[in-house]
Amino acid sequence: xxxxxxxxxxxSPSFAxxxxxxxxxxxxxxxxxxxxxxxxxxxxxxxxxxxxxxxVVETLKGADATKARLTASLxxxxxxxxxxxxLVLMMIGHGTFDGTEYKFNLPGPDISGTELAGLLNKIPxxxxxxxxxxxxxxxxxxxxxxxxxxxxxxxxSGTEKNATVFARYWxxxxxxxxxxxxxxxxxxxxEAFHYAQTKTAAFYTEQKRLATEHPQLEDTQHASAFPLVRxxxxxxxxxxxxxxxxxxxxxxxxNQIDALKYQKDLLAPEDYKKQISALLLELAxxxxxxxx
Amino acid sequence: MKPRLAFLSLLIGIPLGAQTIQQAEALWxxxxxxxxxxxxxxxxxxxxxxxxxRVRFGQFFFERYYPDEAAKLxxxxxxxxxxxxxxxxxxxxxxxxxxxxxxxxxxDKALEINPKFYQAYELKARMALEDDDRKKAATEADxxxxxxxxxxxxxxxxxxxxxxxDKESPWLAKINNRAKGYETIASLLVINRxxxxxxxxxxxxxxxxxxxxxxxxxxxxxLMRLGRPDEAYKELExxxxxxxxSDAATRNSLKLLDTYKDFETFxxxxxxxxxxxxxxxxxxxxxxxxxxWAMSVYEKKYQFKLPRPLQVEVxxxxxxxxxxxxxxxxxxxxxxxxxxxxxxxxxxxxxxxGQFHWGETLWHEMSHAYILTLTNYRVPRWxxxxxAVHEESATTPDWGDRVTPEIISAIRDKKLLxxxxxxxxxxxxxxxxxxIVSYYEAGKxxxxxxxxxxxxxxxxxxxEFAKNRPTVDVIRDQLKxxxxxxxxxxxxxxxxxxxxxxxxxxxxxxGLGELNKxxxxxxxxxxxxxxxxxxxxxxxxxxxxxxxxxxAVAKACLAKxxxxxxxxxxxxxxxxxxRDADAIKQYAKLLDEAGKPKEAEASLERLNxxxxxxxxxxxxxxxxxxxxxxxxxAVREYAVLVALHPIDVAGSHYNLAKAYQAEGRKDKAxxxxxTALEAAPEYRPAQKLLLEVSGEGN
Numbered sequence: 010x011x012x013x014x015x016x017x018x019x020x021s022p023s024f025a026x027x028x029x030x031x032x033x034x035x036x037x038x039x040x041x042x043x044x045x046x047x048x049x050x051x052x053x054x055x056x057x058x059x060x061x062x063x064x065v066v067e068t069l070k071g072a073d074a075t076k077a078r079l080t081a082s083l084x085x086x087x088x089x090x091x092x093x094x095x096l097v098l099m100m101i102g103h104g105t106f107d108g109t110e111y112k113f114n115l116p117g118p119d120i121s122g123t124e125l126a127g128l129l130n131k132i133p134x135x136x137x138x139x140x141x142x143x144x145x146x147x148x149x150x151x152x153x154x155x156x157x158x159x160x161x162x163x164x165x166s167g168t169e170k171n172a173t174v175f176a177r178y179w180x181x182x183x184x185x186x187x188x189x190x191x192x193x194x195x196x197x198x199x200e201a202f203h204y205a206q207t208k209t210a211a212f213y214t215e216q217k218r219l220a221t222e223h224p225q226l227e228d229t230q231h232a233s234a235f236p237l238v239r240x241x242x243x244x245x246x247x248x249x250x251x252x253x254x255x256x257x258x259x260x261x262x263x264n265q266i267d268a269l270k271y272q273k274d275l276l277a278p279e280d281y282k283k284q285i286s287a288l289l290l291e292l293a294x295x296x297x298x299x300x301x
Numbered sequence: 302m303k304p305r306l307a308f309l310s311l312l313i314g315i316p317l318g319a320q321t322i323q324q325a326e327a328l329w330x331x332x333x334x335x336x337x338x339x340x341x342x343x344x345x346x347x348x349x350x351x352x353x354x355r356v357r358f359g360q361f362f363f364e365r366y367y368p369d370e371a372a373k374l375x376x377x378x379x380x381x382x383x384x385x386x387x388x389x390x391x392x393x394x395x396x397x398x399x400x401x402x403x404x405x406x407x408x409d410k411a412l413e414i415n416p417k418f419y420q421a422y423e424l425k426a427r428m429a430l431e432d433d434d435r436k437k438a439a440t441e442a443d444x445x446x447x448x449x450x451x452x453x454x455x456x457x458x459x460x461x462x463x464x465x466x467d468k469e470s471p472w473l474a475k476i477n478n479r480a481k482g483y484e485t486i487a488s489l490l491v492i493n494r495x496x497x498x499x500x501x502x503x504x505x506x507x508x509x510x511x512x513x514x515x516x517x518x519x520x521x522x523x524l525m526r527l528g529r530p531d532e533a534y535k536e537l538e539x540x541x542x543x544x545x546x547s548d549a550a551t552r553n554s555l556k557l558l559d560t561y562k563d564f565e566t567f568x569x570x571x572x573x574x575x576x577x578x579x580x581x582x583x584x585x586x587x588x589x590x591x592x593x594w595a596m597s598v599y600e601k602k603y604q605f606k607l608p609r610p611l612q613v614e615v616x617x618x619x620x621x622x623x624x625x626x627x628x629x630x631x632x633x634x635x636x637x638x639x640x641x642x643x644x645x646x647x648x649x650x651x652x653x654x655g656q657f658h659w660g661e662t663l664w665h666e667m668s669h670a671y672i673l674t675l676t677n678y679r680v681p682r683w684x685x686x687x688x689a690v691h692e693e694s695a696t697t698p699d700w701g702d703r704v705t706p707e708i709i710s711a712i713r714d715k716k717l718l719x720x721x722x723x724x725x726x727x728x729x730x731x732x733x734x735x736x737i738v739s740y741y742e743a744g745k746x747x748x749x750x751x752x753x754x755x756x757x758x759x760x761x762x763x764x765e766f767a768k769n770r771p772t773v774d775v776i777r778d779q780l781k782x783x784x785x786x787x788x789x790x791x792x793x794x795x796x797x798x799x800x801x802x803x804x805x806x807x808x809x810x811x812g813l814g815e816l817n818k819x820x821x822x823x824x825x826x827x828x829x830x831x832x833x834x835x836x837x838x839x840x841x842x843x844x845x846x847x848x849x850x851x852x853a854v855a856k857a858c859l860a861k862x863x864x865x866x867x868x869x870x871x872x873x874x875x876x877x878x879x880r881d882a883d884a885i886k887q888y889a890k891l892l893d894e895a896g897k898p899k900e901a902e903a904s905l906e907r908l909n910x911x912x913x914x915x916x917x918x919x920x921x922x923x924x925x926x927x928x929x930x931x932x933x934x935a936v937r938e939y940a941v942l943v944a945l946h947p948i949d950v951a952g953s954h955y956n957l958a959k960a961y962q963a964e965g966r967k968d969k970a971x972x973x974x975x976t977a978l979e980a981a982p983e984y985r986p987a988q989k990l991l992l993e994v995s996g997e998g999n
Contacts, residue, residue, distance in 0.1 A: 186949075186952075187948055187949035187952055188949075189949075190949060190950060190951060190980065191951070191981045191982075191984075192951050192952070192981035192985070193981075193983055203948070204948050207948050208948075215650075215653060217653055266982050270979075285975070285979055289978040289979065289991065290995060292978075292982055292983070292988070293978070293988035293992050296983070297989075297992060
């Protein structure tokens with residue numbers, strides 16, 4: 010995961026910008042209103058506080074989260090963004106699906122999946138991530154799916170209509186360093202998805218309730234390429250030109266580790282253990298040398 | 302429920318010919334139950350006004366394990382013929398099987414219509430015996446025998462009464478090797494928790510009639526309860542294969558036995574612990590700890606050692622556990638059950654997190670294992686349950702269930718039973734919460750005896766019960782007072798303890814609603830919440846459940862940034878047995894921030910007895926133990942965290958490696974840190990630790 014991120018970081022021009030748009034839709038009742046707005050506010054705070062390159066963060070919640078405001082916001086990004094930029098759209102709230110069309114519930118007129126796709130298609134940023142965390146969000150996938158656009162939904166289909174808990178855990182993933190499972194200092198969309206998916210499933214199991222949402226991720230391969238939040242000094246070490254040889258060696262060892270992991274089932278456990286131990290120790294020593 | 306519907310659905314689609322009641326009866330006798338059902342149904346359709354046919358169909362359904370359908374038919378028969386004694390008796394049997402005290406009224410109705418209906422007396426005798434009212438049981442049985450001297454159930458009841466009192470019984474010879482008689486004796490012995498004795502009589506029943514499948518089934522169920530699964534399986538399978546649509550107990554017990562392959566067994570010289578493989582590594586340290594701890598406490602207290610290893614079975618699926626209690630009285634909402642020295646209980650994963658204190662459940666059940674063995678199972682229900690409830694908080698005062706609003710209501714409505722009659726509150730409850738109320742009352746009786754006569758008096762009483770003496774005699778001899786006087790003094794003690802809560806219950810109920818409203822309202826005055834909350838706590842200090850005043854007050858304290866006030870409040874909440882995970886974690890955080898990590902550890906340790914499957918809890922506890930340099934405890938916590946397969950695989954293995962390192966176990970530390978790095982090769986702290994434990998560090 011780290012390797013893929015590193016390659017992308019090296020390949021992307023330094024002036025690439027990530028546009029984050031978070032929308033908390035209509036709650037319908039005070040509890041939901043409060044919950045959705047709070048989740049959106051937390052997301053806003055976490056994104057603004059996180060390091061890692063140029064980022065533009067915009068959040069629409071409460072009375073501001075109208076179709077007109079969302080349309081204006083996405084149109085503005087369409088005017089500003091360049092192909093190398095990244096767009097991340099996060100939707101929190103209720104959704105509906107009538108069998109053919111998904112709608113995201115907003116104060117005033119709702120926005121349909123097709124309308125949303127139309128707006129996103131106008132944005133030149135090649136890499137796009139849509140995280141639709143509403144009920145029935147699975148019904149939006151067909152409309153939103155496109156090459157280079159990763160789509161995450163809280164539900165498997167448009168027929169899972171109950172209010173979701175996925176959003177709660179998605180936001181928690183942005184806050185909890187435990188979500189960074191590869192300890193790269195970055196929580197990627199893939200890591201956040203796995204975190205929220207696991208916690209959502211655990212929620213229903215623990216509460217002894219039938220799960221009414223089954224989070225989905227379209228395009229697993231690219232999801233690891235969306236860094237959402239960064240911790241500590243991630244990425245600074247790898248971009249230091251003075252350590253180029255050591256960095257190259259490190260990458261070589263990492264490749265060997267990946268290759269060895271793929272062969273794990275083919276090797277005798279003792280052989281595997283011996284080899285992986287040696288490589289991990291070598292990697293640790295190399296990293297130590299880089300940091301000297 | 303599904304098999305029943307499947308069975309009934311067979312009716313649909315089978316053409317209804319001109320079948321007669323005689324054909325239905327013949328098919329029933331021939332064990333062709335599906336065709337018999339069709340024939341009965343046809344006979345009813347052809348004779349819609351015939352009450353007798355409905356009664357027979359009801360009796361058929363009752364025998365074939367469909368009590369609801371049977372009850373419906375008996376009621377329909379009574380609408381057609383209000384003077385039908387058989388219909389009343391049928392209803393009485395349905396009620397009695399469910400331990401519903403309405404059975405008595407139905408049996409009385411049958412007798413009113415037909416005073417010679419001796420079976421109704423037999424049923425009343427059986428119910429009296431279930432209540433441990435042995436005198437009444439004998440009287441009712443005698444009434445049946447006066448009508449028919451060969452009445453088998455009445456003879457069996459007399460025989461059981463003798464067996465319960467360890468007497469040679471002349472009645473046994475009168476059974477005359479009739480299997481049904483032995484079966485009745487065995488079932489009554491089960492109700493009185495004499496499981497080993499019940500095995501003897503179920504065995505006699507199947508020897509007398511090898512085709513009495515109900516006895517084979519119950520023999521299997523009893524063997525399973527006593528931890529003899531292989532023998533149990535044989536009997537249950539025999540019943541299942543021969544009894545066509547056998548009862549739920551047979552089917553579900555077989556299903557349960559099939560799941561035993563998913564369990565792992567851990568044995569010591571004194572314990573056998575069976576845990577589901579998927580949670581065994583996480584639960585084992587805590588369960589083994591409580592088992593050993595309770596054994597050391599009880600051995601000292603009861604001056605007695607269990608003769609055989611104690612077996613504890615922990616079921617993650619509540620329905621599996623519930624199978625172990627089928628057919629027993631007073632088991633609604635039950636968490637654990639003891640059969641001799643075998644304990645079956647819910648796993649912490651069997652219920653939503655925080656709803657179940659498994660530690661006190663195991664502690665409670667272990668008291669039963671000791672007391673039942675010590676008294677050779679000759680102890681009344683109220684005493685063994687009361688003592689077990691007493692024990693829940695006797696060693697650890699912040700354990701044990703507190704007095705609930707339902708119990709307060711019962712006290713207010715004067716629904717507590719006299720000590721001489723309390724057993725019936727467990728077996729034949731007359732109001733929905735009576736079983737819970739009876740547990741509370743029995744527990745409080747034991748608390749009261751311990752406080753007035755000393756803890757050792759409870760053991761003296763247990764020894765007296767072991768001599769098979771009735772409650773009233775033991776009260777008189779041991780407490781030197783009449784049972785009525787005991788009830789009076791006990792009531793005065795209850796009044797002293799919860800009288801204020803009972804008197805102000807309505808005010809408290811209203812006040813708590815207002816407090817919660819105030820707490821939720823934005824911009825509320827925190828000082829007002831604190832003062833109102835504390836006033837409510839004074840009215841009902843035991844209330845620590847949802848919406849309690851303690852947590853509301855603590856939150857208000859925190860809102861005004863008064864951490865000392867919040868800590869004080871959480872301390873009172875914990876002392877009163879409050880165990881909400883978020884509140885306790887908040888309390889631990891405050892304690893840690895205040896430089897009291899040991900106290901923080903203690904507060905979080907309490908949660909291990911409530912939800913040991915909470916990864917966040919183990920992470921926090923592990924960190925605290927590392928801080929206080931208690932490496933073995935940190936290893937335990939982090940090892941459990943790893944066993945729970947947390948999302949952060951690398952982080953959890955790294956923490957465990959650090960704990961091993963602190964414990965001086967470098968090899969284990971290296972092993973764990975390599976596992977962490979395998980998951981996250983670039984994890985810097987883990988890389989540094991690897992270099993350190995490999996001797997490559999700076």
